[in-house]
Amino acid sequence: MKKEKKCKDNKMSKLLTYYYLGILSSQEKDAFEAHLIECSSCRKELDLTEKLFSFINNNREEIIAHLKRKEIGFKPARSKVINFLIDRKLTVGISLLIFCFFIICIYYFLFLKKPIPLNENIYQEIRGENIKIYQPAGKIKNIPQFIRWNEIKGAEYYLIQLKDENDKIIWSALSHENEIKIPSFIQEKIKREENYYLKIKAFSSDGRIISESKVFNFLFTSRF
């Protein structure tokens, strides 16, 4: 009937070990032996354990030799750190994950800011001394004759560029002074009611850009 099945009392398997070890008190021992009369599965288990461990006890020197030989033969000596890693796989794994997460966070915080340009120094110089164009600027009544701007120290020559609305360079010229006359064939090209853009760059004697103007625009119009 039920005797063939496993012993349902979970306490008993623990008591069995303690009975085998011989550490039960006399009362517990009597109770367990009374249980043994009834339960066949516990009897079987106790028989098996006694057989197994008496066998182990009889041949224990050989088993110890086997265990040691395997330790020496197949496992090279490990350092303490690796032993720790192998013993506590779970904790180490979780801590490594958290560490990686932090590293990724720090990386993003540092490098998601605007990238630092390579030629920063040059631009700082250029931005420091912007060229300002006095003439022509804003809305004008007449067709402009001259272009004038402020002087810059150490500038050998200036490059002037004139663009139309489609970002097409109409005219470019070099000058050694801080003003230039617009030639007449360019003056003819300038039309009413259209924006024109001017840009000026200053070069030193080595051919390096010292300074650069913003883009200035002017409009030749009759309406004010």
Next chain:
Amino acid sequence: MREISKQETKLIQGIMNGEKNAEIELIKRFKKGLIWLSKRKVENDQVDDIVQETFKNLFKSIRRGIIKPGIPLKDYIFGIFKKVLAEYIEAKKKDEIIMNKDNSDDFIDKRTPEIEYLRKEKIDLITKCIESLPKKYQEIVVLHYLEGYSVKEISALTNLSIGTICYRLHIGRKKILKKANKKLIFADL
């Protein structure tokens, strides 16, 4: 548990009424366990006597009405068995002085190559079982069962309490048994 106690009350009532079937059923139920238990305590010659006497005493006490239904029957049986056993052991002590065992069998070497081979295979399997245990159980199992340290000595060595060591030994025993059972090395240990 309730079903068992109901059956027991039925049996006890049947014996009190003088039914033979109830007696036979009760003997069937507890015979194996009693034989097994008495084999552990005394030699084979006296087993049958002890079992017979315990059943005799049991039926006597049931008929007198000492045993009441409600309390598990195994406890009564074990109490009677203990008394009977104590009497036998006392009687045996007197004879023991005269009896002397012949130890001549121990000096004959019974080992054959076949048995030796099987033994080595079993040793290999058991070492594998022990190796497959988790390290904290393995240490204590090796210390207790192989090196022969007692539980108290281990607790002094490892700074663990006696309770935890006993528990680890228990788990180690269970795991080794399970693995060994799978590989069927118990066929003839």
